[in-house]
Amino acid sequence: MSGATKNLVILISGGGSNMAAIVKASQQRAWATRVGARVAAVISNKADAGGLRWAREQGLATAVVDHKAYDSREAFDAALMQRIDAQDPNGQPALVVLAGFMRILTPGFVAHYAGRLVNIHPSLLPAFTGLHTHQRAIEQGCKFAGVTVHQVTAELDHGDILDQAVLPVLPSDTADTLAARALTQEHIIYPRAIERLLARLG
Numbered sequence: 001m002s003g004a005t006k007n008l009v010i011l012i013s014g015g016g017s018n019m020a021a022i023v024k025a026s027q028q029r030a031w032a033t034r035v036g037a038r039v040a041a042v043i044s045n046k047a048d049a050g051g052l053r054w055a056r057e058q059g060l061a062t063a064v065v066d067h068k069a070y071d072s073r074e075a076f077d078a079a080l081m082q083r084i085d086a087q088d089p090n091g092q093p094a095l096v097v098l099a100g101f102m103r104i105l106t107p108g109f110v111a112h113y114a115g116r117l118v119n120i121h122p123s124l125l126p127a128f129t130g131l132h133t134h135q136r137a138i139e140q141g142c143k144f145a146g147v148t149v150h151q152v153t154a155e156l157d158h159g160d161i162l163d164q165a166v167l168p169v170l171p172s173d174t175a176d177t178l179a180a181r182a183l184t185q186e187h188i189i190y191p192r193a194i195e196r197l198l199a200r201l202g
């Protein structure tokens with residue numbers, strides 16, 4: 001592996017179980033030596049996000065950029081961008097990973113990280129963009145649900161699909177039980193998709 005370390009910055013808003021799965025994969029699968037990458041920082045838009053505590057306990061750099069402190073989405077995104085880019089000595093990390101990050105990002109933010117910004121969405125895209133995906137899948141009578149890793153573009157949940165997993169919707173499922181099973185799939189496919197992308201990125 002040649003060149004500088006590829007820094008990853010993970011953005012969260014909540015429990016951070018996908019973030020933890022990515023951090024664990026980076027350690028267990030030796031990303032430092034195999035793909036020349038490391039998780040540089042975890043940033044949350046909510047000070048009380050559960051994942052922040054876990055990240056701190058791991059000795060990771062963490063930061064909070066609270067969207068409520070800004071007058072506009074553009075002002076929040078500008079502050080977030082600055083905080084993200086400060087995590088890399090070259091001024092921009094190799095990859096920015098949304099992991100349960102709940103704020104829609106402006107076109108300017110997305111353009112700044114074009115090709116280096118990914119998300120995991122709890123549906124089988126292109127079905128069920130947006131929020132409350134599992135509830136909507138159950139209400140529509142879907143027999144299968146899923147999760148999707150995709151590139152982030154200005155259009156919400158419409159970027160290129162990098163990987164997906166499918167799971168059956170059981171007759172007894174509620175949005176919560178389906179979400180819990182989907183989450184275990186997310187923890188498998190998201191670190192794997194990120195590792196593949198890192199191996200490809202210059």
Ligand code: NHR
Nearest residue numbers: 101102103104105120121130152153154155156157158
């Ligand atoms: N931004 C862009 N430009 N494109 C995408 O594909 C994005 C994105 C930002 C986040 C994740 C996403 C998802 O996986 C994501 C993809 C939040 C909302 C939302 O409506 C929708 C989709 C996603 C994340 N957020 C509300 C908002 O006003 C706030 C909701 C809340 O705080 O609970 O930003 O589905």
Ligand code: GAR
Nearest residue numbers: 014015016017018099100120121122
């Ligand atoms: C995950 O299921 C993720 O797919 C979803 O939120 C959960 C976050 O869990 N993302 C969205 O709904 C984005 N709108 P985590 O914080 O434990 O990773």
